[in-house]
Amino acid sequence: MSRDELNALQSERLVKQIRRVYDNVPYYREKMKEKGVTPDDIRGVEDLHKLPFLSKSDLREAYPYGLLAKPLSECVRIHSTSGTTGKRVVAFYTQNDIDLWDDCCARAITAAGGSNEDVVQVAYGYGLFTGGFGLNGGSQKVGSLTLPMSSGNTERQLQFMTDLGATILCCTPSYAAYLAESAAETGARDKIKLKAGIFGAEAWTEEMRHDIEDKLGIKAYDIYGLTELSGPGVAFECEEQKGMHINEDHFIAEIIDPVTEEVLPHGQKGELVFTAITKEAFPMIRYRTRDICVLNDAPCSCGRTHVRMSKPMGRSDDMLIIRGVNVFPSQIETVLLNNGMSANYQIVVDRVNNTDTLDINVEMPTGLFTDSLSDISAMEKKLVEALRAMLGITAKVHLVSPKSITRSEGKAVRVIDNRKLY
Secondary structure, three states, rough: OOOOHHHHHHHHHHHHHHHHHHHHHHHHHHHHHOOOOOOHHHOHHHHHOOOOOEOHHHHHHHHOOOOOOOOOHHHEEEOOOOOOOOOOOOOEEOHHHHHHHHHHHHHHHHHHOOOOOOOOEEEOOOOOOHHHHHHHHHHHHOEEEEEEOOOOHHHHHHHHHHOOOEEEEEEEEHHHHHHHHHHHHHHHHOOOOOEEEOOOOOOOHHHHHHHHHHOOOOEEEEEEEEEEHOOEEEEEEEEOOOOOEEOOOOOEEEEOOOOOOOOOOOOOOOOEEEEEEEOOOOOOOEEEEEEEEEEHHHHOOOOOOOEEOOOOOEEEOOEEEEEEEEEEEHHHHHHHHOOOOOEEEEEEEEEEEOOOEEEEEEEOHHHOOOOOOHHHHHHHHHHHHHHHHHHHOOEEEEEOOOOOOOOOHHHOOEEHHHHHHO
């Protein structure tokens, strides 16, 4: 599909979606009225900037049914966020929503080389979390043999992976790292037939990607999504691994300045905003994801014409401000992995005598583990200097023995900010 054809399709679907949302969602209709906008003002994608934003605070305020655009009798499922801060976000789905979601995830699996000849092991959590159901549906749409493992029970994961010859693994990157570590320890590594992994639901760096690829002998693909927008499959990597292709026939992407809310041109870094133009039950219009990234509309050598988004560089709401300096966990991970450390670490932020403190606990890889206090001190000093060069502030580094940090079978808990307790 050419760019002009895609723009025409997006415009047609956007106009219909805005009319439907205006007629059926009083909460959003009032937001439009406050901004002085009516559906007649929206004639195509060029008018998208006229519409008001939605944020997570709107979703919590409208909880649970305030943004529902279809009768409950037409909804067949819900999914929900973890709800770690405030009310949970509950997203609703019609059967058509689920079918389209399956299509998006099927594209991701196909882009990773998947076909009906593959065995796809889905080790994302099922239940309210979208990961398991999303990749499960996509795998079945492709026609692959699907192993609905869910997360956890690593011994069983490795048994099924080897016995049934899984070729594609779907899970969080932190759990993939854990599976790789466990496979090496149990001797399962040489029995694994994996060729690719589709990893998402949490931030991970290029360094972590290469580490997982080396340890599992696979090509690791990124996938992006949010519960508010259906789940994984909003965007996905192709074999070029130079950004994730956005399913633009279903989602319109914008980049804005997170402070001024000004729309920025492609190529500039800012906050990612999505408008869902085919979702029926829970359509999101100009939803602020808080993810910081860049959009790239240059042609991709894979042949796909949809715009690509970079791997998120952090979140405008998860950014840590420590002693007046903006710190993203991904910066810390990059330094650790570039210096030979493992992907198992925790960042602890606290406040002592009205001053922010930054402590980083990181496991020493088995090959570097030593009882020599002088060697440990030298390694810690090297990391402190590398982190100061990256962050501009000093952090305390504590090297700990292998497997001493609690492993995650779902989303990894990387940051503990004790300042929130004060």
